[in-house]
Structures are given as C-alpha cells and as structure tokens.
Amino acid sequence: MSSLIHRVFVKRAVTVDILRLDKIHALAPGNKWFKLALNLSAAKAAGAETLLSFGGAFSNHLHALAAIAQDQGLAAVACVRADSGCDLSPTLQDAVAWGMHLHFLSRSDYRRRHDAGFVAELASQYKRPYLIPEGGANLLGAQGCRGIVELIPGRGQDYHAVVLACGTGTTLAGVSAQIADGVQLIGIPVLKAEAYMAADIQRLQLALDHHRANWLLDHRFHGGAYARLSAPLQEFMQGFEARYGIRLDPVYTAKMASAVDCMINKGEFAEGARVLLIHSGGLQGRRGYPQLL
Known part of the structure; x- marks a missing residue:
C-alpha cells in the first residue's frame, strides 16, 4: 500500500482506505498543487508577471495560490x-502576508467572474x-x-x-x-449543482479527449x-476524527466521508467491496468554523 494510502475502517464487509493528499506539498496541499502546476507552467511560458484569480474569504485555492506565487517570485491578485x-x-491574512493583493468585489460583480469582458477589464489593471x-x-x-x-x-x-x-x-x-x-x-457535490456540474465535467472531458462513462455524481x-x-x-466529523485520527475539512471531505458512511449503512456497496476516499485537503478552511477550534 502506498505510504499516502491509509486503511480507515472495515464496516459491513466493505473496506475503506483514504489517499492522504492533505499530506503532500506544504505550500499547496490536497488537490490544489495538481490544479495549479500546469497553470503555473503556462503562466511562465507566456511571460506572465501576475497571477490573477477569484475566490471567497476562506478559499483554499487562493491560499495555495498566494503561497505558490511568493515561492515562484510572481505577483498574485485575488478578486475576493x-x-x-x-x-x-485568517486565510486572507495569510495571503496578504505572502504578498497577494486583494481586489474586493461586491456580490453582484463577483457573479460576473465568468463574463469575459468583465474579467478582461479587471486583468487590464495588472502587469x-x-x-x-x-x-x-x-x-x-x-x-x-x-x-x-x-x-494510487x-x-x-x-x-x-x-x-x-x-x-x-x-x-x-x-x-x-x-x-x-x-x-x-463517485463524486460527492458539496453544493447544489444538479443543474450544471455534470455538463461542466463533460466539457472538461471533451477537452481532455477522454470522455469516459466511469463516473457519477451523487447529489444527496x-x-x-x-x-x-x-x-x-x-x-x-468529530466522531470520525476521534475514531480514526484523520482530520477532515467541513466544506469538502467531511461531506464525502459522511456520504460513504451513509452508503455503507444503506448497503449500497456490495459485500467485499474496496473503496478509496481521496482526501483533497482544505484543512486551513477549518479556521472559518469556531466550533471546530
């Protein structure tokens, strides 16, 4: 078994392991480095000097981007x-300490983050x-x-x-x-996304030239x-952490782990099944939940 894959539990004859991406890459743990690595290479190849992105006040993405930008000697701007x-x-305090500039947007302007003209206008303000x-x-x-x-x-x-x-x-x-x-x-959406997420994934698969029907989204x-x-x-979440010694984040991995536990209890995995959870990090976001501190 990979050193990043740990046995979590066996329940109702279903074995559950976890891939601990939260243990890799100190600056961008979880899935964040994987999402940023090729974007960073493309930015450098294009001669970019400023990395520009969007996110909320506790964004794991912005937190990782700020750390990576400082490490790579690039400016970074967060449209928040x-x-x-x-x-x-605390997330944005870290980002500012690492040199990230914060460009604040109202909720109405933030909803325009997919508007090419609006984004181009924002980007034109930076080098x-x-x-x-x-x-x-x-x-x-x-x-x-x-x-x-x-x-894996x-x-x-x-x-x-x-x-x-x-x-x-x-x-x-x-x-x-x-x-x-x-x-x-099996994807566990952490927000109401029945209307669009599957189509977004299919568009990415088409661009990747790997349209495989090996996945599903469980919106429950x-x-x-x-x-x-x-x-x-x-x-x-607190029971899971006490029992297994693996910290979860309340936005993503807690919902994932709870979903799998529910599916096992309902008999939705066959007897003898082996299931792997992917821990996508996000632990810095726990600071947004005082009840977890």
Missing part, C-alpha cells in the same frame, strides 16, 4: 467576494496577468489532476470505487481520465448549501 472594509479572514479561474477550474487544472492517480498503485485497479468531494468537478474530470478501467468514480449529500456545517455533520 467581500467588502473592502471587512475584517480579513502581464495570467488568469486562473476560481478553484483552478480549467483544462490545465483537470490535466494536472490526472497526476493524482499516479499516487495500479491506477486504482484494486478498488471497486474511488470517491471524492466535488466543488467544480475539475478534479473528478482529471481523475476520470486516468483511473484504471473498471473502477467506479450537499447539506443544502456550500460550506454549511449542520449539527449532524459536525457530530459525524
């Missing part, structure tokens, strides 16, 4: 969904900018996430299912292109909203 007079979150979409959700981000599978022996051929949390679907698209044949990939476990930590989810 927040009021300019607000207190900075030789290179745009990385919110969450690293582009083709290069998906291509980079193929590398996650290289950390046999590209996961010994598992019946691989499960990961989904915010944009970018990681799932990359993993889907690389995972071994016969493995079922988003909890009603992005970043919502309900009392039952908090109870599950």
Whole structure:
C-alpha cells in the first residue's frame, strides 16, 4: 500500500482506505498543487508577471495560490467576494502576508467572474496577468489532476470505487481520465449543482479527449448549501476524527466521508467491496468554523 494510502475502517464487509493528499506539498496541499502546476507552467511560458484569480474569504485555492506565487517570485491578485472594509479572514491574512493583493468585489460583480469582458477589464489593471479561474477550474487544472492517480498503485485497479468531494468537478474530470478501467468514480457535490456540474465535467472531458462513462455524481449529500456545517455533520466529523485520527475539512471531505458512511449503512456497496476516499485537503478552511477550534 502506498505510504499516502491509509486503511480507515472495515464496516459491513466493505473496506475503506483514504489517499492522504492533505499530506503532500506544504505550500499547496490536497488537490490544489495538481490544479495549479500546469497553470503555473503556462503562466511562465507566456511571460506572465501576475497571477490573477477569484475566490471567497476562506478559499483554499487562493491560499495555495498566494503561497505558490511568493515561492515562484510572481505577483498574485485575488478578486475576493467581500467588502473592502471587512475584517480579513485568517486565510486572507495569510495571503496578504505572502504578498497577494486583494481586489474586493461586491456580490453582484463577483457573479460576473465568468463574463469575459468583465474579467478582461479587471486583468487590464495588472502587469502581464495570467488568469486562473476560481478553484483552478480549467483544462490545465483537470490535466494536472490526472497526476493524482499516479499516487494510487495500479491506477486504482484494486478498488471497486474511488470517491471524492466535488466543488467544480475539475478534479473528478482529471481523475476520470486516468483511473484504471473498471473502477467506479463517485463524486460527492458539496453544493447544489444538479443543474450544471455534470455538463461542466463533460466539457472538461471533451477537452481532455477522454470522455469516459466511469463516473457519477451523487447529489444527496450537499447539506443544502456550500460550506454549511449542520449539527449532524459536525457530530459525524468529530466522531470520525476521534475514531480514526484523520482530520477532515467541513466544506469538502467531511461531506464525502459522511456520504460513504451513509452508503455503507444503506448497503449500497456490495459485500467485499474496496473503496478509496481521496482526501483533497482544505484543512486551513477549518479556521472559518469556531466550533471546530
């Protein structure tokens, strides 16, 4: 077993392991380095001097981008969904300490982040900018996430299912292109995304030239909203951490782990099944939940 893959539990004859991406890359743990690596290479090849992206006050993506930009000697600008007079979150405090400039956007302006004209106007204010979409959700981000599978022996051929949390679907698209044949990939959306996420993943797969029908999205476990930590989810999360010694984040991996536990309890995995969870990091975001500190 890979040193990054740990046995978590065996329950109802289902074996559950976890790939600890939270243990890799100090500056950009979890899936963030995989999403950023090829974007960073493209930025350098284009002669860019400024990395420009979008995110919220506790964005794991912006946190990783700020750290990587400082390490690589590049300027970084975060277009943040927040009021300019607000207190900075611990995430944004870190980003500013690492040299990232914060460009605050109102909620209405932030909703225009996919408007090419609006983004071009923002980018024109900075020196030789290179745009990385919110969450690293582009083709290069998906291509980079193929590398996650290289950390799984046999590209996961010994598992019946691989499960990961989904915010944009970018990681799932990359993993889907690389995972071994016969493995079922299950994405757990962490927000209400029935109307668009599957289509977004299919577009990325088309761009990757790897349109494989080896995945599904299970929309039962988003909890009603992005970043919502309900009392039952908090109870599950804290019990999981106490029992197995693996810290989760409340936005992504707690929902994923809770989903798998629920599916096992309902008998949705066959007896003898082997399931691999992908821990996508995000632990710095726990600072947004005082009840977890």
